[in-house]
Amino acid sequence: MHGVRRELLAQQAESLGLALDEVRIPPQCVNPIYEARMEEALRAHYENGVRRVAFGDIFLEDLREYREKNLTRIGMTAIFPIWKRDTRELTRELVARGYRAITVCVDGKVLDQSFAGRMLDETFFHDLPAYADPCGENGEFHTFVFDGPGFRRPVPFSVGEVVARDGFYFCDLIPKEKGEDK
Template structure:
């Protein structure tokens, strides 16, 4: 009798890196991705940090045929409340047979260590399927584009990247224009994206751009479903 495959819950921000992580995970025969876990600002019903509308994330989940497991967070949200709600979500996932939680992190060691510490002792193991180095993210970005991934920049940190990049397609032209010191994948928080096309999506998710607003030192672009 064969053992059941490990069940993986994927942390899903709506951006290109988590979409790439799903693509990589689904090419592994030794595990099964069973859902997407997303944190939402409960006040505005948008993805925490990315500020993407929940209905667009639901469209992504439908496009990849996976259930979406939302974690609702207050705004502002203390680290204590965040960790409390994450612990509850992890416990529920464990009770439902989840064995691993995967993240689309690339190379920030402190972020990886934090996730490993938080999952320690929960019975759920962390996975980092697209972990790489800071020197290799340029190649990774080109690999994603060559594979057919398409995304739009929804958030920009103006301390590192000019606001004119907000709303730009994540493509070869954008990569060529990024200032020196900005990670090609935005891993240090220089920018965040919404992925609207992926080989894993049954259909492309059409979006239209709305208002750009500055909040808490970041610029956000409102995306709406077409």
């Protein structure tokens, strides 16, 4: 969905000191396949003692219920640390704390192509139309966080081309070697 290269996801996880557990799903994946693959991956974690899974959802009740239902089937609990937080306040915190993120996918029905490949900063949030949620909670945009608290170092990349596909604008992020400037 987001179109971020796997190499960048691996570098992001490494910079954060986290293990990356990839769950492969086919393009245009239907829910039964998605749910079966996620359940298989989560059961492996359950067998290793993991009982809770954190999500970054903020206010979509149906999505929260869906996640809770799927986790309950395998004996796990969902936690939502930023649930019902004001999204404008969350964006201010994001910038103030020094996180750096770039838009990698933009819903063309909601935002124009100029929002793809932009840094999430005060200018971005100023330019965002009033009808769009500043955290993209309704799917207006998706991001790649590449630096900030918890990162050992920024994830190096260069911004590639923006392409239109299936009603979305995707910005390609091209991995750079460690040590190259961002």
